[in-house]
Amino acid sequence: MSTPLLLAQLLDDAAVFPPGSATLPDAVAAHREHRRAWYAPLVGPLLVPASQLPDLGPLLAEGEELSVGVIADGPAAGCFAPPPAGVRTVQVEAAMARRGEDPSPALHDFLQRVRDGGVRGYAEIPLAWGLLAALDVLADARGTGLPVAAKFRTGGLAAELFPTPMELAAVIIACHERELPFKLTAGLHHAIRHTDPETGFTHHGFLNVLAAACAAAEGAEVTEVAGLLATTQPLTLIEAVRSRRTRRRPLWIGFGTCSIPEPLEDLQKLGLLDGRG
Numbered sequence: 001m002s003t004p005l006l007l008a009q010l011l012d013d014a015a016v017f018p019p020g021s022a023t024l025p026d027a028v029a030a031h032r033e034h035r036r037a038w039y040a041p042l043v044g045p046l047l048v049p050a051s052q053l054p055d056l057g058p059l060l061a062e063g064e065e066l067s068v069g070v071i072a073d074g075p076a077a078g079c080f081a082p083p084p085a086g087v088r089t090v091q092v093e094a095a096m097a098r099r100g101e102d103p104s105p106a107l108h109d110f111l112q113r114v115r116d117g118g119v120r121g122y123a124e125i126p127l128a129w130g131l132l133a134a135l136d137v138l139a140d141a142r143g144t145g146l147p148v149a150a151k152f153r154t155g156g157l158a159a160e161l162f163p164t165p166m167e168l169a170a171v172i173i174a175c176h177e178r179e180l181p182f183k184l185t186a187g188l189h190h191a192i193r194h195t196d197p198e199t200g201f202t203h204h205g206f207l208n209v210l211a212a213a214c215a216a217a218e219g220a221e222v223t224e225v226a227g228l229l230a231t232t233q234p235l236t237l238i239e240a241v242r243s244r245r246t247r248r249r250p251l252w253i254g255f256g257t258c259s260i261p262e263p264l265e266d267l268q269k270l271g272l273l274d275g276r277g
Helices: 026-034 048-060 076-080 104-117 131-143 166-177 206-217 223-231 232-242 261-269
Strands: 012-014 043-049 066-071 087-095 122-126 148-153 183-184 251-257
Touching: 012 026, 026 043, 026 048, 043 048, 043 087, 043 183, 048 066, 048 076, 048 087, 048 148, 048 251, 066 076, 066 166, 087 104, 104 122, 104 131, 131 148, 131 166, 148 166, 166 183, 166 206, 206 223, 206 232, 206 251
Parallel strands: 012 043, 012 251, 043 066, 066 087, 087 122, 122 148, 148 183, 183 251
Antiparallel strands: none
């Protein structure tokens, strides 16, 4: 079975980032295999820290081309450095502020760099004070033709980094009201909402997010969207996704995962992917 349009390029390959933390050579080798696999349409670009971008060149075979997303691990300007031969930067991502800080100054600088660089930019906005104003700025910039979108963190090493279903639902609704694409990062390890037995943290499920994004695009209220994010009932989510499988994802671009096999296995177990080529 071919990858449904609804799931196309859902997974950015974040193998080098925690908790996977693969070495760059291992990540490039694994990404090469993902791109050759039957599930290749499910996989987006390899994500690399800006500081490691120059190290990619020697890892490529002669004539090989590699599409990457560059993540700021220092000043945002580092994302826009020219890549080595054979490497194509298809997107850049940078955090605009820490929680409690005003994201506006960094956001305006980032937008100018995206404008000058001509590459798609994802501005990571904290789910805190200044969020809606930042989304307005991004939406206005996108309205002028600038290839920008929002990025939100849905997990991490502390409980407060996991937004509640209502908080995430409000953000999804806010993006749909502004026709603003968004991507997510951190915490989306499995398809269905669950509690990690080791940390006690409750993680959002990526299938929950997909169903919620679809519902928001069809005019659902925030409480209904939050309900889809909060449910742990697989059948509810499977039906919501299966009935829309031939459509494009509405505004949710996807998410970075340090393990492509984990979400792939979940999708197969749930009957949403069953192909072998």
